[in-house]
Amino acid sequence: MMMKELTLEDKFVLNEIFVTSGKKHNEFDFMTLFSWHPGSQYFWYLNSKDQLVLYSKTFDRVLMPLGENTSVQDLKDEVDSFVQQGYCGKVVLADKEFVESNREELEKYFLVELDRNHFDYIHFSQNLAELNGRSFSKKRNLIAQFKKLYPNWSVRSFQAGDIDACQRLAKVWCEKRSDQEGLQNEFCALRRSLLYHQELDVQGTLLFVENELIAFSLWNILHEDMATVHFEKTNFDYKGASQALNQATAQQIWEKGVPYINREQDLGEEGLRKAKLSYLPDRFIEVYRLAPLEGK
Numbered sequence: 632m633m634m635k636e637l638t639l640e641d642k643f644v645l646n647e648i649f650v651t652s653g654k655k656h657n658e659f660d661f662m663t664l665f666s667w668h669p670g671s672q673y674f675w676y677l678n679s680k681d682q683l684v685l686y687s688k689t690f691d692r693v694l695m696p697l698g699e700n701t702s703v704q705d706l707k708d709e710v711d712s713f714v715q716q717g718y719c720g721k722v723v724l725a726d727k728e729f730v731e732s733n734r735e736e737l738e739k740y741f742l743v744e745l746d747r748n749h750f751d752y753i754h755f756s757q758n759l760a761e762l763n764g765r766s767f768s769k770k771r772n773l774i775a776q777f778k779k780l781y782p783n784w785s786v787r788s789f790q791a792g793d794i795d796a797c798q799r800l801a802k803v804w805c806e807k808r809s810d811q812e813g814l815q816n817e818f819c820a821l822r823r824s825l826l827y828h829q830e831l832d833v834q835g836t837l838l839f840v841e842n843e844l845i846a847f848s849l850w851n852i853l854h855e856d857m858a859t860v861h862f863e864k865t866n867f868d869y870k871g872a873s874q875a876l877n878q879a880t881a882q883q884i885w886e887k888g889v890p891y892i893n894r895e896q897d898l899g900e901e902g903l904r905k906a907k908l909s910y911l912p913d914r915f916i917e918v919y920r921l922a923p924l925e926g927k
Contacts, residue, residue, distance in 0.1 A: 632676055632678070632684075634674035634675065634676050635675055635676060636672075636673075636674050637673040637674065637675060639665065639830055641661070642661045645675070645683070646660075646661045649697070649853060650853065650854060652683075652697040654697060655751075655854055655893065656724055656726075656749075656751050656916050656918060657751055657861070658694065660851070660853050661853075662831045662832070662833065663859075664685070665827070665831060666823045666861070667816070668823075669816075669819055669823070670689060670820065671687045671688075673685060673686070673687055673688075678696070678698075678705075678709065680698060682698030682699075682701055682709075683697045683698060684696045684709055686718075691718055692721045693709065693710065693718075693721065694722075694723060694724050695722055695723070695724045695725045695726065701729070703737055706722065710722060710740075710921075710923050714923060720922075720923045721923075722921040723918070723920045723921075724746075724918045725918060725919040725920070725921055726916075726917075727917040727919070730743060737921065740924055741922060741924060742923075743919055744920050745919055746918050746919055746920045748896065748897065748899035749896045751893050751896055751915065751916035752896070752912040753893055753894075753912055753913055753914050753915065754891065754894060754910060754913055755891065755892075756885040756889055756890055756891060757881075757890070758881075758913070759878065759880075759885075760878060760882040760884075762774075762878060767911075770874050770878075770909075770910075773870070773871035773874045774874050774875050774878060775871075776871045777870060777872060780869075780871070783841045784838065784839065784875070785839045786838055788834065788835065788883065789834060789835025789837055789849065791829070793835075793837060793844070793847075794825045794826070797821075797825055797835075797837075797844065797847050797849075797864070798821075798822055800844055800845070800847065800866060801821050801822070802818065804864045804865070821849070821862050824849055824862065825849070828849075831851065832851050832852075833850075833851055834851060834858075834883075835847055835849045836848045836850075836879050836880040836883050838872060838879060845865065845866040845869045845872050846863075846866060846869075846872045846873065847862075847863075847864055848863045848876060849861050849862040850880065850884070852884075856889065856890055857891040857893055858884045858893070859892075859893040860880060860893070860894050860895065861895070863876065863877070863880075877910070891913075894910070894912070
């Protein structure tokens with residue numbers, strides 16, 4: 632196999648495959664791959680059956696191959712090729728349908744494990760835009776407090792001239808969380824999304840108090856029925872700003888006629904999981920990881 636390092640020129644080829652495959656996990660999106668590439672080091676190739684194989688050198692993991700009628704044997708052949716070259720051969724983001732349809736055969740060659748930390752959270756955009764019902768009463772209350780405390784608030788869409796302000800806010804957000812691992816990689820990914828916003832078709836929602844940027848989100852629409860929110864950064868000195876940003880983002884997406892929002896995964900972080908669950912996802916994109924069994 633001849634792997635190619637991910638570059639900006641790969642966008643159209645890869646996104647076409649992602650859309651055609653119908654797989655909507657956020658990591659099957661060129662914006663995700665390109666933004667996080669410096670930290671994850673993505674490589675890719677098309678195998679003999681024109682199935683897309685993506686590999687992260689940093690994490691030594693293969694993303695579930697994408698293509699028509701991918702079989703367990705196809706997957707095993709790819710993994711064997713990686714193992715023979717000294718890689719671990721672990722496969723991630725194997726979708727629920729594939730695993731459940733082929734579990735018995737898969738378990739002959741792989742340790743099959745549900746990967747809850749990488750489930751994507753899927754929401755109805757209208758639900759997040761309107762926040763109706765008793766379940767969202769605390770969210771509505773915090774937004775009402777925000778609007779009362781900061782009457783000069785405003786929302787608008789991301790523009791090229793906002794890059795510096797977004798980077799400054801993101802830097803402050805990261806500095807206040809210096810004890811968390813991976814923040815430097817996240818800041819690098821966010822900055823890369825901003826710098827290449829036009830090439831990556833990045834859209835965004837910005838929240839201001841007077842003329843100060845206090846929160847923003849960056850998102851894109853790869854699939855016509857789903858937007859993916861890749862980044863959200865908030866100045867938490869402003870009470871209710873996070874909830875106001877979340878609603879404003881959903882309103883912009885809903886107004887575009889996009890029915891679903893992918894709010895990505897929680898990576899097993901307890902606080903982040905609690906916050907994501909509080910918005911009552913409609914469903915999850917459930918995924919598995921597959922580790923090759925020795926001697927199989």
